[in-house]
Amino acid sequence: MGDNLISVxxxxxxxxxxxNFISKKQKIHAVNNINIKIKKGSFFGLVGESGSGKTxxxxxxxxxxxxxxxxVIFHDDEKDYDLTDMNKxxxxxxxKKAQLIFQDPYAALSPRMTVRDIIAEPLEVMKITNSxxxxxxxxxxxxxxxxxxxxxxxxxxxxxxxxxxQRISIARALVSNPKFIxxxxxxxxxxxxxxxxxxxxxxxxxxxxxxxxxxxxxxLSVVAHVCDVVAVMYLGHIVEMGPxxxxxxxxxxxxxxxxxxxxxxxxxxxxxxxxxLKGEIPSALxxxxxxxxxxxxxxxxxxxxxxxxxxxxIEVEPGHWVDQCCAL
Amino acid sequence: xxxxxxxxxxxxxxxxxxxxITAVENISLSVDQGEVLGIVGESGSGKSxxxxxIMKLxxxxxxxxxxxxxxxxxxxxxxxxxxxxxxxxxxxxxxxxFQEPMASFAPAxxxxxxxxxxxxxxxxxxxxxxxxxxxxxxxxxGIADAEKRFNQYAFELSGGMRQRAMIAMAxxxxxxLLLADEPTTALDVTIQxxxxxxxxxxxxxxxxxxxxxxxxxxxxAQVADHVAVMYLGSVVEKGxxxxxxxxxxxxxxxxxxxxxxxxxxxxxxxxxxPGNIPSPLxxxxxxxxxxxxxxxxxxxxxxxxxxxxIEVEPGHWVDQCGIKCGQNG
Ligand SMILES: Nc1ncnc2c1ncn2[C@@H]1O[C@H](COP(=O)(O)OP(=O)(O)OP(=O)(O)O)[C@@H](O)[C@H]1O
Ligand SMILES: Nc1ncnc2c1ncn2[C@@H]1O[C@H](COP(=O)(O)OP(=O)(O)O)[C@@H](O)[C@H]1O
Ligand code: SF4
Ligand code: SF4
Ligand SMILES: [Mg+2]
Ligand SMILES: [Mg+2]
Numbered sequence: 001m002g003d004n005l006i007s008v009x010x011x012x013x014x015x016x017x018x019x020n021f022i023s024k025k026q027k028i029h030a031v032n033n034i035n036i037k038i039k040k041g042s043f044f045g046l047v048g049e050s051g052s053g054k055t056x057x058x059x060x061x062x063x064x065x066x067x068x069x070x071x072v073i074f075h076d077d078e079k080d081y082d083l084t085d086m087n088k089x090x091x092x093x094x095x096k097k098a099q100l101i102f103q104d105p106y107a108a109l110s111p112r113m114t115v116r117d118i119i120a121e122p123l124e125v126m127k128i129t130n131s132x133x134x135x136x137x138x139x140x141x142x143x144x145x146x147x148x149x150x151x152x153x154x155x156x157x158x159x160x161x162x163x164x165x166q167r168i169s170i171a172r173a174l175v176s177n178p179k180f181i182x183x184x185x186x187x188x189x190x191x192x193x194x195x196x197x198x199x200x201x202x203x204x205x206x207x208x209x210x211x212x213x214x215x216x217x218x219x220l221s222v223v224a225h226v227c228d229v230v231a232v233m234y235l236g237h238i239v240e241m242g243p244x245x246x247x248x249x250x251x252x253x254x255x256x257x258x259x260x261x262x263x264x265x266x267x268x269x270x271x272x273x274x275x276x277l278k279g280e281i282p283s284a285l286x287x288x289x290x291x292x293x294x295x296x297x298x299x300x301x302x303x304x305x306x307x308x309x310x311x312x313x314i315e316v317e318p319g320h321w322v323d324q325c326c327a328l
Numbered sequence: 329x330x331x332x333x334x335x336x337x338x339x340x341x342x343x344x345x346x347x348x349i350t351a352v353e354n355i356s357l358s359v360d361q362g363e364v365l366g367i368v369g370e371s372g373s374g375k376s377x378x379x380x381x382i383m384k385l386x387x388x389x390x391x392x393x394x395x396x397x398x399x400x401x402x403x404x405x406x407x408x409x410x411x412x413x414x415x416x417x418x419x420x421x422x423x424x425x426f427q428e429p430m431a432s433f434a435p436a437x438x439x440x441x442x443x444x445x446x447x448x449x450x451x452x453x454x455x456x457x458x459x460x461x462x463x464x465x466x467x468x469x470g471i472a473d474a475e476k477r478f479n480q481y482a483f484e485l486s487g488g489m490r491q492r493a494m495i496a497m498a499x500x501x502x503x504x505l506l507l508a509d510e511p512t513t514a515l516d517v518t519i520q521x522x523x524x525x526x527x528x529x530x531x532x533x534x535x536x537x538x539x540x541x542x543x544x545x546x547x548x549a550q551v552a553d554h555v556a557v558m559y560l561g562s563v564v565e566k567g568x569x570x571x572x573x574x575x576x577x578x579x580x581x582x583x584x585x586x587x588x589x590x591x592x593x594x595x596x597x598x599x600x601x602p603g604n605i606p607s608p609l610x611x612x613x614x615x616x617x618x619x620x621x622x623x624x625x626x627x628x629x630x631x632x633x634x635x636x637x638i639e640v641e642p643g644h645w646v647d648q649c650g651i652k653c654g655q656n657g
Contacts, residue, residue: 197600197602221589262521264521267549
């Protein structure tokens with residue numbers, strides 16, 4: 001508590017899965033026993049491969065996915081909200097304070113609404129403002145903070161480029177004056193040149209509006225640049241977590257190392273330095289026992305093969321946590 | 329020696345409700361056997377349209393200019409109209425890999441059946457031979473249980489596996505030229521590294537020519553021998569990959585490189601290219617990049633100078649603006 005905004009305590013999220021109506025019910029272990037603390041004002045990064053559970057965890061923290069076990073606490077100034085135990089009124093309050101910026105700037109905006117209406121919608125739905133004038137003022141204020149012109153507000157989204165649409169999505173997420181933002185692959189669909197612009201905008205808004213971010217991405221160079229803390233996920237588990245500089249300079253887990261080495265270097269003379277991972281990420285329907293990475297690990301230790309060690313993070317340097325199977 | 333592929337002075341225009349759009353203007357490129365030409369540029373810069381022209385896959389509202397030539401194996405593809413001729417470039421001498429692998433597999437037909445059918449169209453072989461070539465190719469691209477996968481549908485495979493199956497299908501006919509349109513953009517970095525290594529091995533083994541399209545300069549650095557940088561339908565700079573990435577001349581190429589977050593230098597600020605790419609409906613006159621160029625000078629020559637590549641180092645071509653109008657516009 002104190003300087004934390006979010007505490008995620010032993011959170012697991014399972015989904016029921018049935019291949020067809022006669023087959024037996026199975027469980028997808030999307031997120032397993034996650035513990036993280038997100039400091040106020042931090043830019044917390046979450047990386048990992050497709051299907052590793054990033055979005056599911058992000059949605060669980062927003063209260064948009066049911067939490068199968070564990071709890072999430074949102075530490076507001078006056079009170080703590082426990083997401084697993086909230087009444088309707090609290091949930092309404094929480095929705096204003098925690099917002100999502102979508103992945104795809106093309107799909108996320110309704111084509112039949114003007115930009116003004118798109119940005120104003122959360123204010124109207126959550127009944128935050130009392131008059132049209134007040135709504136307009138807030139829309140104009142946040143639009144200009146997101147570098148949109150007043151004349152843009154009358155247009156429809158199809159008239160905008162990817163980068164501009166992303167700014168519209170950001171304005172919409174920020175209009176209710178939230179404290180916490182989940183940005184799920186918010187720059188993945190953008191070209192590098194526009195991506196840099198949006199990242200700078202997010203950073204600038206963070207200081208201006210006192211925001212805390214959970215930033216989900218699979219682009220490690222982006223994460224390294226904007227995030228102060230990073231957690232690496234694989235198959236529903238956090239396998240490593242720490243201050244970004246420390247983690248990128250001194251990765252401990254075999255998966256983090258492989259991930260870092262896979263970033264294609266911009267130097268044509270440095271080719272093929274990637275630690276090649278063979279095979280596919282296993283199914284979350286039946287994850288391997290013990291270390292979840294061992295089916296693809298390039299250099300498993302003797303102890304790893306049996307899969308006897310239980311997963312769990314241990315602190316190897318101040319603030320730098322690594323899964324114990326790999327750290328030992 | 330003549331090139332495997334030579335594109336000369338190509339314009340591609342589309343007729344739309346809003347008017348005639350210039351998607352590609354005056355492009356010239358070449359690819360040799362065993363060589364990878366990378367094409368980079370922001371979305372909307374005309375990369376896919378260029379690739380599709382080579383297979384004549386652009387839709388009915390497309391027009392090409394009279395004096396353009398796309399010479400593949402000494403024949404001008406743009407003159408092809410008969411089914412027989414088109415068959416040569418669609419899955420015959422040329423194969424294409426798309427960004428979204430689902431696009432090239434029919435959802436209701438098993439992967440193996442599609443591979444066999446394609447081989448029977450293009451090769452003079454029987455079904456049994458086609459099946460064994462297909463299964464071998466699936467193995468070759470690193471798909472375990474190839475016999476089993478042969479009998480599955482595309483949706484039953486994971487993203488990375490599907491991408492490899494598509495590569496296997498594209499390669500099974502032994503094309504002379506492979507067009508890879510953002511083949512790794514939708515993949516995770518670890519799977520992307522697998523696919524890049526695979527493509528590199530196969531090029532070496534079969535000595536095919538490749539056009540590799542991406543907006544990721546890191547990927548270009550890893551696979552390409554030569555690179556062409558496109559902006560708003562024009563090639564603004566091209567040359568050997570080392571030269572372009574280490575000694576870029578054009579303000580757009582420099583901008584792209586500066587915008588890239590560098591993991592080895594976390595203190596460097598992220599510097600975007602300011603502004604937005606203009607609509608192809610109002611393409612700037614003269615230099616296409618001038619609406620976003622930091623060195624643009626409205627009084628200068630860049631609105632008037634015609635775009636044209638000039639050779640500044642052996643094999644390194646840059647739009648003449650960069651020389652004539654230099655850094656001062
Ligand atoms: N609500 C859901 N129901 C069923 N499957 C889902 C759901 N949400 C996500 N998935 C599945 O989870 C996997 C990952 O989904 P997602 O699109 O979030 O990946 P991602 O990591 O964000 O990928 P990308 O990096 O391409 O955006 C996919 O196989 C997807 O189909
Ligand atoms: N509502 C759902 N129903 C069933 N499975 C789901 C659901 N949401 C996510 N999953 C599964 O949970 C796992 C994690 O998914 P997701 O959170 O989307 O991962 P990421 O965002 O890292 O790609 C995947 O295997 C996915 O198929
Ligand atoms: S615990 Fe063993 S198998 Fe797992 S990642 Fe570490 S070294 Fe590899
Ligand atoms: S011609 Fe002028 S505006 Fe165009 S790229 Fe060169 S310096 Fe920039
Ligand atoms: Mg996701
Ligand atoms: Mg494209």
